Amino acid sequence: MNKRVLMKGNEVIAEAAIRAGCRFYAGYPITPQNEIPEYMSKRMPEVGGVFIQAESELAAINMVFGASAAGARAMTSSSSPGISLKQEGISFLVGAELPAVIVNMQRGGPGLGNISGSQQDYFQAVKGGGHGDYKLLVYAPFNHQELWSLTMRAFDRADEYRNPVMILADGVLGQMMEPFTPTDYNPPELPPKDWVLDGCKGRPPRVIKSLYLGEGELERHTRKLFSKYKKMKEKDVLYESYETEDADLVIAAFGIAARVCLSAVRMLREKGCRVGLFRPITLFPFPEKEIQEIASAGKRFLVVELNMGQMVEDVKLSVNGMTEVSFYGRTGGSMIFPEEIVQEAERML
């Protein structure tokens, strides 16, 4: 049995990546994720891996592109404005079908915004922040245990689908310390990396590209990408339900907002209110079916986010008019309090 340890969220991600076999990390300074590159600069040389501090976010994501094409388990991390700069590279990774893990420790925006935690990059992460028709598999951890396990899982899924995976956390999770159990990494059965550009002596050369100029070629390629997203929807949806069965009202929230909502649900239950929590862990693929089931049982939704209303649109699409969906959000790096949610829920009940 592994011992519980106390670590800072950013360092949890960095160590989990190394345990999962990440041997290439390129990053660039931006608050509140600096502990990831700092930790990597110390740890990577110890495990024979590569740490590079790039001259910009653009350089970092494209270093990941190169390392991934050469077969490495590669990762980069940043926070909101830096993730915006990486978008072209992310789109290229998807187009070229290269696996990579991208961490966004969100901060308040738009613009330079501030450096507090936020959830304002949901759309950017889930709807395809860069150009072109594409999806990332997006994990939304809500505690350090999940930062650990989802980081490991992210590398496996990236390799399985040959598609970048994003970890969408936030400055609060990144900066806070809490105990968790660092479980062992068990590598799953994965398809062989028979596409890697590692020297073609004795075999035909391979091509990795995202440029398709031939008639109908790009459409075929895009449809192939979408067959992967379909598969993700079938087998990679993750979520957690808490006391939703007898609930009249279900609060839906992800990441750090879900933690606050959990406290609110407990407070409401003590008052005798029948309220539950539904927490998507994958934001793409989104747990549409599970939300439909809740909606078809006549339960209403209160979506709570640290933004002006982003995931609420996906909840509404899933509910498709079957039941009432309300929204409560705080934005610009402001933290939400359980009492606010309690008040909002009571107003609805």
Add this chain to the structure above:
Amino acid sequence: MSTPLRLKELSKKEDLLTGGHRLCSGCGAPIIVRQVLLAAEVPVVAANATGCLEVSTSIFPYTAWKIPWIHSAFENAAATISGVEAMYKALKRKGKIDRKIKFIAFGGDGGTYDIGFQSLSGAMERGHDIVYICYDNGAYMNTGIQRSSATPLGANTTTSPAGSVIPGKLQPRKNLTKIMAAHGIPYVAQTTPAHWRDLMTKVRKALDVDGPAFINVLASCNRGWRTPTNTTIQDTKLAVETCYWPLYEYENGRLKINYKPKEKKPIVEFLKTQGRFKHLFSPGNEHILEKIQELVDAEWEALLREESLYSEEG
């Protein structure tokens, strides 16, 4: 007539960067900015790249700037000021503005040597009438002392940590002043806040030229350099006395060294006062100290040789 560069006269001028900002005591950046703005004799508009200087002087609703000031992202102070200057020229052409106004961009070394280099180089090549001033403290201090391409060889930073195997940063710093000189712009210079008269003379020359100018100013950072808060001037002066940071300028492509120490101090004099180099004085790291001395000597001798070429021409 411009204010003589004498303390008595300068002290009568209004400070255009006020106190009450939130930069650390002993920070080199605001000392530099105050000297720059005191030197200016025409109205100036400033752009400021993201960094300590920008964050700490402009926490809304307060501002320490008594001049028009514009902030954009990390990588584009030079692009932003290019836009402002181009608009000024357009308005002037149309007769909607007749005052002479000058444009200055401030950036730290991260925002200038690294992520901002593309927009800086572009602005210089297009020939905007701007002055770009880099305050170079040799790392990303605002985000917690990460290495930059201005970080000197051997320095301990949070992403070039000194340990038992790797002795701090493995690469020498980029020579940005020379790279800017290679752009062939009218004026390029290097100075420090310890040499206030030199700095202010250079700022006046830079503002005076019609076209782009670049000044690289060494700034100490007591958080990153691991120095006391009251040695900023001593530390930056030592950089010049050891020829780590020579005072020189390129006027229309001609190099002039503005100060030659009578006795060039060994580089360890500069290094030993700073905690970021502490590990270099442990046994086993002597070769790095030697290497740093070699780099300093080579740069200084190359400068002397280059200057002598121009004096031969007469």
